Amino acid sequence: MSTEARERLQEWGRTPGAVALLTDIDGTLAPIVPTPDAAEVSGELRGLLRRLSGSCRVVAGISGRAAVDAFRLVGLEEIVYYGNHGFEILRGGEVEVVPEAAPYEEKVEELQRRAREELGPLGAFIEEKGITVSVHYRNVPPEVGERCKEFVEHEGERLGLRITVGRGVVEARPPIRADKGTAVRKIVKEYKPEKALFIGDDTTDLDAFRELEKLREEGTLKETLRVGVKSDEGPPEIVSEADLVVNGVEGVEEVLRVLADGS
Numbered sequence: 001m002s003t004e005a006r007e008r009l010q011e012w013g014r015t016p017g018a019v020a021l022l023t024d025i026d027g028t029l030a031p032i033v034p035t036p037d038a039a040e041v042s043g044e045l046r047g048l049l050r051r052l053s054g055s056c057r058v059v060a061g062i063s064g065r066a067a068v069d070a071f072r073l074v075g076l077e078e079i080v081y082y083g084n085h086g087f088e089i090l091r092g093g094e095v096e097v098v099p100e101a102a103p104y105e106e107k108v109e110e111l112q113r114r115a116r117e118e119l120g121p122l123g124a125f126i127e128e129k130g131i132t133v134s135v136h137y138r139n140v141p142p143e144v145g146e147r148c149k150e151f152v153e154h155e156g157e158r159l160g161l162r163i164t165v166g167r168g169v170v171e172a173r174p175p176i177r178a179d180k181g182t183a184v185r186k187i188v189k190e191y192k193p194e195k196a197l198f199i200g201d202d203t204t205d206l207d208a209f210r211e212l213e214k215l216r217e218e219g220t221l222k223e224t225l226r227v228g229v230k231s232d233e234g235p236p237e238i239v240s241e242a243d244l245v246v247n248g249v250e251g252v253e254e255v256l257r258v259l260a261d262g263s
């Protein structure tokens with residue numbers, strides 16, 4: 001870490017009540033492992049996050065995982081979790097869907113139920129993710145896969161949902177923008193910090209970097225710090241758009257320690 005970056009973090013650490021600490025989880029707090037279920041946050045890092053949650057304005061974990069899954073992984077009740085593409089918030093043990101997505105909850109449920117009735121018997125796997133639903137057809141004959149796509153596209157359109165097709169999977173979700181950038185904006189508007197830092201390692205984290213910049217340019221935030229976690233698989237922008245670049249989870253630990261100790 002450069003002397004300049006260290007001094008900046010130390011300065012932030014002296015007035016933690018003005019600071020929002022926002023962070024990605026996988027690849028940032030927990031090393032990437034072959035199976036997501038085996039990911040772990042170290043006791044050391046958890047201890048630092050606990051300390052910071054007591055002093056900072058807010059500490060939030062923002063993840064592509066379901067919010068409950070993010071909570072299970074980090075294991076701290078003191079922090080706020082944004083999960084599932086920014087559609088869900090978990091705090092104080094309760095999961096809520098963001099207000100703009102709430103009107104679509106019933107429609108997603110209806111699609112889920114219809115897919116289970118129509119496509120389940122054909123061998124498709126219906127993954128229920130709360131405010132989004134995924135129909136997996138990798139392990140069925142191609143004609144069944146086509147049927148799955150057509151069915152979800154047709155029903156999704158009827159219900160006013162957004163449909164995305166991936167490799168062997170078709171997903172339906174509310175037709176609103178929700179990503180790490182919208183999550184960052186919501187947290188800043190609600191908790192009103194003067195300064196905010198975001199730490200991340202991957203493409204979806206760039207939405208958070210860019211939103212932080214907007215919040216600073218419009219004057220909502222006085223200062224921002226984009227911390228990029230460098231890795232072999234990460235996109236080049238996570239380094240080029242960052243104010244501070246660190247190496248792996250160990251580098252993140254150093255950032256949190258300087259912030260927590262103010263030295």
Ligand SMILES: [Mg+2]
Binds near residue numbers: 024026202
């Ligand atoms: Mg990540």
